[in-house]
Amino acid sequence: MTAAGDRPPVTRWLAERASAIRVADLPPVAVTVARQCILDWFAVTLPGAAEPAVQILTEELLSDGARPVVSLVGQSGRTSAMNAALINGTASHALDFDDVNMAILGHPTVALLPGLLALAEETGATQDDVIAAFVAGYEVVCRTGMLISPGHYGHGFHATSTVGSVGAAGACAHLLKLDAGTTAVAFGIAATRASGLKSMFGTMCKPLHAGMAAQNGLLAARLAARGFTSRPDALEAPQGLAATQSADFHPEEAMREAPLDHHIANNLFKYHAACYLTHGAIEAGKALREKSAASSNEIQSIEIRVPPVVDRVCNIAKPQTGLEAKFSLRLTVAMALAGRDTAGIGTYTDDLTRDPELVRLRDMASIAFVDSYPEAKADVAITTADGRRFTASHDAGIADSDLARQGRKLEAKFDALVGPVFGAATGTLHAALAGFGGDHGVSAIMKLAGRVQ
CATH class of the missing domain: 3.30.1330.120 (2-methylcitrate dehydratase PrpD)
Known part of the structure; x- marks a missing residue:
C-alpha cells in the first residue's frame, strides 16, 4: 500500500483516459455489451418503477414542481434531469435484478445510465454519444473499484453508491465533452458526495443508493462544467476517497493498460431476481x-x-x-x-x-x-x-463469452419483465433499444418508456 503523501495521480489518469474515448475507437465487444446493458436497464426499470420505494420517492420529488424536461421511465409525467436521475436510478435497482461487475463488487449500469439518459434527453445528445459516454463511465467505475477493493466494500460501503458516483460523473462529464482537467474536478465533487451503507441491504435504501449515484454524478459533472471547484486528486489525496474509505490502495490495478472492452466484457447479467x-x-x-x-x-x-x-x-x-x-x-x-x-x-x-x-x-x-x-x-x-x-x-463471477447467446437470454428477460407492464408497445420499445446507436437522440425512446398500460 502506497503512503498517502506519495501516491500516483490516479484521478488525473482516469480523467484523461475517460475524456479521450470516442465511439469510433470502441471495440465491437464494448459496443455490443453496452447495448445489452441498456436493454437490460430498461427491462428492470420499467417494472421497478411500480415498487413502493419508487412511488414514495416520486411523490416526494414531484411535489417541488421542478421544470418538466425529462421523462420518468415506467411512469407518466416529466421532471428535472436531477430528479429523473434519482427516481429512474432507484427504479432500476428496486427489483435487484440489474447487472453486476466484480471489479466494483456492485452494479455499474444502474449508477451510470440514469443520469446519462436524463442528460442526453435534455441536451439532445445522440445515441452514439450515450454509448461512448457509458463506456467511459464504465471504465471509471471499474477502475475506481479496483483502486480501493476489497477493503472498501468489506468495511461496509455499498460500492454501487460510492464508486458508482465517481463513475457516473465520468459518464456525464464525457457527454458534456469536458476536458480531462474539468473531468477530474467532477470526480472530486462526486467523491465528496459519495455514500451508501451495506447495512441498508434488505431495505428501500439499497435501491436508493443507485439513484443517489446517478444524481451525484450528474450534479458533479454539471457543477464542474460551470466552474465549481474541488480537489483534482480526490481519489488518491490525503483524506481523499481511498484514504478515508478503504485500507486498500491499488493504483497499479486502476491504471493498468487494457483494451476498452476489458471491464465491460466482464459485465454479469442477472437471471435470478435476488442478490x-x-x-x-x-x-x-x-x-x-x-x-x-x-x-x-x-x-x-x-x-x-x-x-x-x-x-x-x-x-x-x-x-x-x-x-x-x-x-x-x-x-x-x-x-x-x-x-x-x-x-x-x-x-x-x-x-x-x-x-x-x-x-x-x-x-x-x-x-x-x-x-x-x-x-x-x-x-x-x-x-x-x-x-x-x-x-x-x-x-457466477464468470461472464458469458458467447455474446449472441447472452443477447438472446436478455431479450427473453426483457419481454418477460416488460410485457406485463407495457403491453402491446413492448415490441416497439424492444426494437428501438435493440438498434440503439447512431445519430438519433434518445427523446423518442424515453417518451415511449414513460408510457404504461
Whole structure:
C-alpha cells in the first residue's frame, strides 16, 4: 500500500483516459455489451418503477414542481434531469435484478445510465454519444473499484453508491465533452458526495443508493462544467476517497493498460431476481435438483460453501419480508432445490418467507465460508433420506463469452419483465433499444418508456 503523501495521480489518469474515448475507437465487444446493458436497464426499470420505494420517492420529488424536461421511465409525467436521475436510478435497482461487475463488487449500469439518459434527453445528445459516454463511465467505475477493493466494500460501503458516483460523473462529464482537467474536478465533487451503507441491504435504501449515484454524478459533472471547484486528486489525496474509505490502495490495478472492452466484457447479467452473490448457490441448487431428482421432502441436509464476502451481504438467516428474501442465501437455495421460480419478480413476497416447505429446507442448511473462493463461487451438497449425497458447484463471477447467446437470454428477460407492464408497445420499445446507436437522440425512446398500460 502506497503512503498517502506519495501516491500516483490516479484521478488525473482516469480523467484523461475517460475524456479521450470516442465511439469510433470502441471495440465491437464494448459496443455490443453496452447495448445489452441498456436493454437490460430498461427491462428492470420499467417494472421497478411500480415498487413502493419508487412511488414514495416520486411523490416526494414531484411535489417541488421542478421544470418538466425529462421523462420518468415506467411512469407518466416529466421532471428535472436531477430528479429523473434519482427516481429512474432507484427504479432500476428496486427489483435487484440489474447487472453486476466484480471489479466494483456492485452494479455499474444502474449508477451510470440514469443520469446519462436524463442528460442526453435534455441536451439532445445522440445515441452514439450515450454509448461512448457509458463506456467511459464504465471504465471509471471499474477502475475506481479496483483502486480501493476489497477493503472498501468489506468495511461496509455499498460500492454501487460510492464508486458508482465517481463513475457516473465520468459518464456525464464525457457527454458534456469536458476536458480531462474539468473531468477530474467532477470526480472530486462526486467523491465528496459519495455514500451508501451495506447495512441498508434488505431495505428501500439499497435501491436508493443507485439513484443517489446517478444524481451525484450528474450534479458533479454539471457543477464542474460551470466552474465549481474541488480537489483534482480526490481519489488518491490525503483524506481523499481511498484514504478515508478503504485500507486498500491499488493504483497499479486502476491504471493498468487494457483494451476498452476489458471491464465491460466482464459485465454479469442477472437471471435470478435476488442478490448476485446468491446466484452461484442458486445455480448449484438447480443443478442438484435435476441431478438428484429428489423431492424436497427427501432432502435431509444441505451444505453450502461460499466465500466470506457473502456473510455480510446476503446471509439473512430468517428473512421476514420479500425484500429480505432476496438477501437470504439459505432461502434462495431452498427455492432452487424446491423448484421455485427464482427469476419471477412476483415470487419474492412476505408470504414466501413463511412457506412451510421452504422454511424446512432453509433451516436445515448450513453455511461454511472458504477464504480461497472467488466472490461469486458456491458449492452446494445435499444428503437424501436414503443416504445418497449429491454435490454441485457454480461460479457466477464468470461472464458469458458467447455474446449472441447472452443477447438472446436478455431479450427473453426483457419481454418477460416488460410485457406485463407495457403491453402491446413492448415490441416497439424492444426494437428501438435493440438498434440503439447512431445519430438519433434518445427523446423518442424515453417518451415511449414513460408510457404504461
